[in-house]
Amino acid sequence: MTRPAGPRPTLRRSTLRPGDALRTALLGLRYRRARAALSALGIAIGIAALVAVLGITRSSQSALLAEIDQLGTNLLTVTNGQTFDGQEAELPVAATPMIRRIAGVERAAPTAILASARVYRTDKVSPYDTGGLATRAADPSLLAVLGGTLRQGTFLNAAEGRYPVTVLGYQAARSLGIAAFGGPPPRVFIGGRWFTVAGILNPLPLAPEIDRSALVGFPVAATLLGYDGHPSRIYVRTDVNATNQVAALLGPTADPETPGDVAVSQPSAALTARLAVAQASTTLFLGLGAVALLVGGIGIANVMVIAVLERRQEIGLRRALGAARIHIAAQFLTEAILLGTLGGIAGLTAGTVITVALARARHWTPLIPPAALWAGLGVAVTVAALAGLYPAARAARLAPAEALRTT
Structure with missing residues (x-):
């Protein structure tokens, strides 16, 4: 086929x-x-x-x-080590005015921890129960140096610094149960005396120690709480372009006798x-x-x-x-x-x-x-x-x- x-x-x-x-x-x-x-x-x-x-x-x-940009990298802190019980050691009385003379320093605000002045919400609390809070004497310029803001009330000024008035850090206010106040200002018990709360701070990321402190003026700290005139921590705001140079001079300037004992830190470095x-x-x-x-x-x-x-x-x-x-x-x-x-x-x-x-x-x-x-x-x-x-x-x-x- x-x-x-x-x-x-x-x-x-x-x-x-x-x-x-x-x-x-x-x-x-x-x-x-x-x-x-x-x-x-x-x-x-x-x-x-x-x-x-x-x-x-x-x-x-x-x-x-x-x-960091908002708070700035030009904030420095000056301390003098710690005592045996972990508290901040004292700096010389003239440390703050000497630091203010350094070229490149814009502002300096001293603080002093008052180890014997415990802060409580009431006088019924045991003196051994500190709650991790501290009392610090503070300069009226502290808030401006830290770039902080108030959550409520007012900050310390030259007039209020002579009276039993305090400003609470953010964490201190929360620990004491004073988140806010609308009527008469609340009171707290500091060093065996009643202090009126004038204000509450917002959180301070660059100064967590202030967050857990009750701040009082230097004059009332000297008359009522045994302050001896020595600061324990100084906050220094510098010119942005001179921060490193200022940091190198802070130790010898704050304590000329023992500059090696002075610790200078930059809080923004932690962030x-x-x-x-x-x-x-x-x-x-x-x-x-x-x-x-x-x-x-x-x-x-x-x-x-x-x-x-x-x-x-x-x-x-x-x-x-x-x-x-x-x-x-x-x-x-x-x-x-x-x-x-x-x-x-x-x-x-x-x-x-x-x-x-x-x-x-x-x-x-x-x-x-x-x-x-x-x-x-x-x-x-x-x-x-x-x-x-x-x-x-x-x-x-x-x-x-x-x-x-x-x-």
Whole structure:
């Protein structure tokens, strides 16, 4: 029998458009919703951790830097070590006026801790129960030197400094149960005498010791509380460009006889150190997020391998109908990438929500680096693609006859 004359029929080459691959991948995931969701969850947790860590770190750093800029890095403190009971040692009487003579010093405010004058809400409290609060004699210029503000009332002035009047630091007021006062000013018991509360300070990040103190004037401290004229801590505000030079001169100027005993510190350095600690913590949490991503990638690989085993007949039928190996591989690789994309989007959303919620709770401005969002999604897709390579290659290697066998 001869073949009729004419042109030989041409076989059409099998094609798989990107839209077809996406629809096929979606259809495959719909039949395994629970497993697909659990696989994407691992990716989502990892991406959420990465975005939240970077966002929270950036928000806290921004707030801290703004706080440092507002309070200034030109504040120095001068102390003379500590006594045996942990209190601040005394500085010479002439320390403050001598410090004010240093070129580059704008203001200097002395304070003196009054170790024997305990502060209580009532005279019924045991004298051994200090509550961690201290009484300090303070200069009227202290608030301006520290850049502090009043939460309520007024600060000490030259007139009130002669009378039993006190201003409470923020933590001291809370510990004494005086958050605010609307009627007659409350009184506190200091050194066996009643003092009227004239004001309450807002928190002072650069002077936490003031936050836990009751401040009184130097004149009343000398007449009623045994103050001997020696300051124990001096706050110095300098010209921004002369801070280092002033710091080098403070010790010899405050105590010429024993300058080595004088400790000069820069309170803003402690806030700056917190940035370094935050960055170290960020590295740790980013590592934990990477581990979660790895677990998510392994989960996707596991789901895709099981999918290949479960869909052997589907693979064999498609191969028998003309699907090329690359099309089978593309189908399963697309499913893996789709899982990673969905998990990445869920993770980005969760990380953003966590960052915004925590930032608002801490009164920060929420800041999420745009690179973290794009990089997070890119990492999710990359991890999923790598996880789907082996299952896709395994599916492509199946022979039609073998795949069509009933297992």
